[in-house]
Amino acid sequence: MEVTTPPRRARLRYFVAGGLCVAAIAYLLFGLSENVVYFRTASEAVAERDKAGDDRFRLAGEVVPGSQAPRGDGVAFEVTDGNETVEVFHRGDPPELFADGVPVVCEGRWQGTEFASDRIMIKHGSEYKPPNVETPPAS
Numbered sequence: 412m413e414v415t416t417p418p419r420r421a422r423l424r425y426f427v428a429g430g431l432c433v434a435a436i437a438y439l440l441f442g443l444s445e446n447v448v449y450f451r452t453a454s455e456a457v458a459e460r461d462k463a464g465d466d467r468f469r470l471a472g473e474v475v476p477g478s479q480a481p482r483g484d485g486v487a488f489e490v491t492d493g494n495e496t497v498e499v500f501h502r503g504d505p506p507e508l509f510a511d512g513v514p515v516v517c518e519g520r521w522q523g524t525e526f527a528s529d530r531i532m533i534k535h536g537s538e539y540k541p542p543n544v545e546t547p548p549a550s
Contacts, residue, residue, distance in 0.1 A: 453492040476511035501528040
């Protein structure tokens with residue numbers, strides 16, 4: 412039985428297809444990595460502050476009661492995870508559900524020892540309760 416080798420054109424197609432697959436995988440691994448925003452608790456963020464540089468990440472914690480104060484074009488407040496507390500300055504208006512003791516996720520970066528946020532996400536209950544509406548008596 413004689414073994415035949417594929418024609419030169421067929422081998423070229425295999426190499427091109429393989430090269431495109433390798434390029435697509437490399438793009439997914441390395442090209443999209445700069446769009447990844449890491450999630451850290453207050454304790455993790457403080458522990459990694461020196462290594463973080465000016466990288467963006469999401470800081471999770473609870474708003475410390477009594478720490479909110481309007482400042483310039485935003486609001487300053489503190490976030491805690493029970494172990495560490497981080498001073499946060501959010502540029503812009505906070506969401507309507509923003510209040511003392513509410514769990515928040517702030518997106519931004521370190522500016523010295525303060526976390527500069529430009530986005531606040533608040534977890535809200537997943538249970539919808541319709542408003543209590545009184546029906547008028549039938550006449």
